[in-house]
Amino acid sequence: MANIIDGKKISQEIKDELKAEVEGIKSRGEKVPCLAVIQVGNDPASTVYVSNKKKACEYIGIGSKSFELKEETTQDELLNLIDDLNNDDEVTGILVQLPVPKHIDEDLIIRRIDPKKDVDGFHPMSVGALLIGEKGFLSCTPAGVIQLLKRSGVEIAGKDCVVIGRSNIVGKPMSVLLLRENGTVTICHSKTKDLKEVCKRADILVVAIGKPKMIDASYIKEGAVVIDVGIHRMENGKLCGDVDYESAEKQASFITPVPGGVGPMTIAMLMKNCVEATKLF
Ligand code: GUN
Numbered sequence: 001m002a003n004i005i006d007g008k009k010i011s012q013e014i015k016d017e018l019k020a021e022v023e024g025i026k027s028r029g030e031k032v033p034c035l036a037v038i039q040v041g042n043d044p045a046s047t048v049y050v051s052n053k054k055k056a057c058e059y060i061g062i063g064s065k066s067f068e069l070k071e072e073t074t075q076d077e078l079l080n081l082i083d084d085l086n087n088d089d090e091v092t093g094i095l096v097q098l099p100v101p102k103h104i105d106e107d108l109i110i111r112r113i114d115p116k117k118d119v120d121g122f123h124p125m126s127v128g129a130l131l132i133g134e135k136g137f138l139s140c141t142p143a144g145v146i147q148l149l150k151r152s153g154v155e156i157a158g159k160d161c162v163v164i165g166r167s168n169i170v171g172k173p174m175s176v177l178l179l180r181e182n183g184t185v186t187i188c189h190s191k192t193k194d195l196k197e198v199c200k201r202a203d204i205l206v207v208a209i210g211k212p213k214m215i216d217a218s219y220i221k222e223g224a225v226v227i228d229v230g231i232h233r234m235e236n237g238k239l240c241g242d243v244d245y246e247s248a249e250k251q252a253s254f255i256t257p258v259p260g261g262v263g264p265m266t267i268a269m270l271m272k273n274c275v276e277a278t279k280l281f
Contacts, residue, residue, distance in 0.1 A: 002226070002252040005152050007144075007261040011268035014147065015060055018271050022061040025278075033274045034063030035093040035119065036085045040078060040104065041071035046097045053095070056267050062274055065091065075104045079112055086114040092277040093119035095270070116281045119273040122169065130176055135280060137273050142174035144265025145206060145227050146181065152254055154225050157182035160201050164188045164215070164242075165208035170229055174206055195219070207242045216247040226252040229262050 025032060035057050039050045050066070057064035067081060078100070085091045094117045096109050115125035121137035129136030149156055161183035165171035171187060178185045188198055199205055199219040207215050208229035220226060230242030241258030249255050256262055 002249040002255040003152075005148050005227075005254050005256045005261060007148060007256060007264045010148055010151050011144075011264035013151070014265075014268040015056065015271060018268075018275050019060040021275055025275075026061070031092070031278045032061075032063060033092045033278050034065065034090050035095060035274050036065045036067065036088075036091045037095050037097065038067040038069065038078070038081065039097045040069045040073050040100050042068075043099070046099075050097050052267055053270060056271050057274070060271050060275070062271075063090070071101055073101075073104075075108070078104060078109060082109070082112045086112075086117065091117065093117050093274045095120055117277065119270060119277055121173070121273065127168070127173065130173060133180065137276075137280070138177070138269070139169060139173040140266045140269040140273065141170050141229060141262060142177050143269040143272070144262060145174060145229070146177050147269065148227065148256065148262065148265060149204065149225065154204065154254060156204065159183050159203040161185045161204045161206070162188060162199055162202035163206045163208070164195070164199070165210070165229070167208065170208040174208065174229075178204070178206075209242045211242055212240050213244040214242055216244040217251040220248055220251040222251050223253045224251065225254040226256070227262065228256050228258050231258055231263060 037050055037053055039046055054064050054066060085094050094113045098106060100106055100109060110122045113123055115123045118126050118137050121139040126136045130138060156178060161178040163171055163175045166187055166189045175185045175187050186198060188195055192198060196219050200221050202221060202224055204225045206227045210230060212232040226243060226248055228241035228243040232240050234240055239259050
């Protein structure tokens with residue numbers, strides 16, 4: 001039976017550390033971080049995420065400004081709002097909840113956010129800085145995975161790390177962060193030959209494949225650490241990940257559950273980026 005990596009507990013620890021840091025910032029009279037959150041339309045999942053982000057700001061004691069725009073908002077209107085927030089000295093971080101409606105070009109929106117306020121870490125400047133080891137905002141989910149590993153006492157240096165998935169938001173930054181921690185990294189994707197064989201070499205397996213319960217024990221080396229980035233709602237209403245948990249936990253030494261694994265870490269790391277925004281550049 002694997003040890004469970006408790007993302008809820010670890011994310012709470014991080015939020016409490018940040019809360020103490022913000023108290024320090026306030027007591028010294030320094031600039032208090034403030035996150036602007038923009039949601040276009042009313043996708044129910046986005047509404048839940050946005051509400052959780054605002055609650056997290058409140059918890060750690062930083063400001064937040066909320067912009068709930070109607071579905072029909074034009075791209076120019078959204079770009080103008082981003083420009084205003086880029087120029088607003090009170091706002092230290094800007095987040096546009098994704099996905100945006102189809103008539104809006106997501107890449108254009110991401111590129112319009114001032115990299116100094118890009119707390120999601122999605123801007124090409126942030127991604128490029130990560131790649132060459134310069135200071136910049138880290139993409140929240142992969143940064144959260146590194147924290148889960150470190151705070152669970154999992155050594156990354158020298159380990160064979162396999163990442164399944166090559167998205168800009170998870171797979172690619174995840175691979176670079178593991179490399180930065182001196183892991184030996186392999187990235188797998190839909191064209192990978194013999195996925196199972198590659199996965200079975202992993203000491204640390206990070207799964208961000210987007211297919212419910214696809215990775216079972218037959219993909220996992222005995223004693224491997226398994227991190228499940230996926231989240232899906234099953235027909236019975238329950239949540240599951242990309243990993244078949246019941247099967248995988250018999251092979252793994254450490255495993256993240258879904259829910260309560262990687263998910264809560266994304267918001268904790270967003271809050272970390274928000275607090276760092278005032279001192280990063
Ligand atoms: N939609 C789903 N996850 C995220 C995220 O981490 N940031 C933003 N901006 N949108 C999302």
